[in-house]
Amino acid sequence: MKKLTTPRIDRCIGCHSCSLACARLVHKQISWDTAGIRIHSSGGLTTGFKASHCLSCDPAPCADACPTGAFLQRKGGGVLVKKKLCINCGECVSACPVDAVFQDHNGAVYVCIHCGRCVEFCPHNCLGMEETA
């Protein structure tokens, strides 16, 4: 079981290629929001960038908060997502301590599923996949 990590995020140039790739390849959307990894400046562009993404908690507070079983604890950390069970309540969003879950205007939620499809789109090799403990 692997998880997405950002070991070299200090190299990030803010191109958003990772977010756009996740939205496109995983969620079939064109967006920089509906993605499991989202890039923000860390207090203005002069201070570099940070990535909001699932840190693969175990136990995961978002899974614990989910009232319908749409977010299930993933072995090794993070969550398995059952979209059909989601009622768009947003409890996972407020439960996440690192702002990793995004909720769109229709209520649908998006979180990293640690598939790694964004990794190859980072031009500075900021991202990686690591075996979970």
Next chain:
Amino acid sequence: MIRDHFRVLVVNLSSGKGQIVRLDGRNTEAGGSGLAALLFNKYGHVDRLWNDPEQPVIFAIGPLTGYFPLMSKTVCSFKSPYHDQYTESHAGGRSALSLCFADLDALVIVGKSKRLCSLTVSSRSLDIQDVTFMKGMSVDETGKLLRGMSPGSGHRTIMRIGPAGENGSAMANINVDTYRHFGRLGGGAALGAKNLKGIIIYGDAVFPQPESKEYPKLFAEVYRQITATDMMKKYHNLGTPANLQGLNDIESLPWRNLQATSDPAIEQINGERFATDNLLRNSACSGCPVGCIHVGYVREMFDANHRYTFKQVAYDYEMIFSLGTMLGITSTRSVLNILDEMEKAGLDAMSGGVALAWATEATEKELISEKETEVKLSFGDAKAYQQATVLLGNSSNHFYRLLGQGSLKASAEYGGADFACVLGQEMAGYATGEVFFAAQSLGFRHSHLDSGGYSYDQKHSDQDVAGVIDFLIKDEAGRAFMTSMVSCLFARGVYKDALLADCLNSIGYPELAATIDTAGVHIQKIRWQTRIATGFSPENITIPKRFFKIKTWKGSIDPLYLNTLKSEYGKAIIKLAGVTL
């Protein structure tokens, strides 16, 4: 946001209200440059001054924005305070993707706010705030405050102006996300005339991925070409400053107000030196993995007890030319310090540097003195240029107000027009020869990127008037289509017409894909028609004597060849526009 029409938000700052407008023209005007011209013809007033409250400032993106890499630029069009004619300026940063994800093909701003204001838009909101407290505030301070006042960190663009824009300087830029600019021809003053200090566009919309099977494959292939080949390496390695050494070597780099075209001191401020001594990191426009933005750093001790301040300034070839070689500055640190002042003032660094170079030579020739300049200007004196930049941005006296309208305006009063380095506007950094001088003088934006004249000069030593004119006209049409998509022009080596057609086809624009040639020519034509309607005439543009007196790798400039090129290029522009003057 794939649609067969344009969705435009028109905001009237006089009433404080906005309106969503649907416009046809996707298969003819395409987007970007074409859409901007279409919108100026709908909302602009060719017979009114640039600062008439009803004149529009337009921001437009294209059909490929957000869908393919390097489709990362926005076209800003307005009536320029520099020449009171229609123009465009282009910038990246987050502006293009923010507009895309605000679900807009264009934002049009008309009217004038009673008080200094900021405008915030997203796909679901429109808000105008009073920011009177920002009056006279620098670009960086304004940016810091706007960041805290608006939503969408990381997924928004923050455009703002500095004192120069508020003062109506024809060299005032619009800063985009700190490191990019709608730089040339006074867009900052166009916003200032509307009492608009800042624009925040928050991109919060989501669109379904195009349904075609080709789209994901094509995206991956374009991305591979851009990142896995050497095609774009020059832009992210040393970046455009790599050209400094090369142009100096072929005697084509302007030094000290174009009194020379080469100097051994280039080794102190070439691209390698900047990268080694001052490059802090790279940054990128949203949607572009190249990362061509080179952020330099300067550490300054402001107190003897080892108290330091730290500046981060994005540099490019053009700024090193205009604030370095053109001013006789041969220290990377000094270039960045002057550039930092230009940034704070919200001045276009190219125009500002070239204007100060003229002022320096005018001082040497005793046409002006410290009575006008307040500080003694001499080539190589960086501290004086830092102070002069502040004075220029603040329009602090009659001289600086005049200089802010352009070197030729100042020389009309003080003399020295012969050595004003103006080719339609303050020159770009290419003393490559007759073709570039004619091309920038009459180019649509007076930009070295209007066409490849500077490149043509470097490859051809023969004189072929008909061949040059044919090249300039055709090259401009191709670029007009690129800037309607809206692509970064650094990607023109990747996005050839066949690939552009594939991209358009893959996301559902087959008709536009099939007519790239004719659409490019049409967009080129309506841009020129619009400019001509606002007063452009080739006859009114003169090339100052300084340009006839230089020596390049090809030898001395041939006056007859240059004059012939200018004359024939002017005729060709009028012919393509299909108008009679």
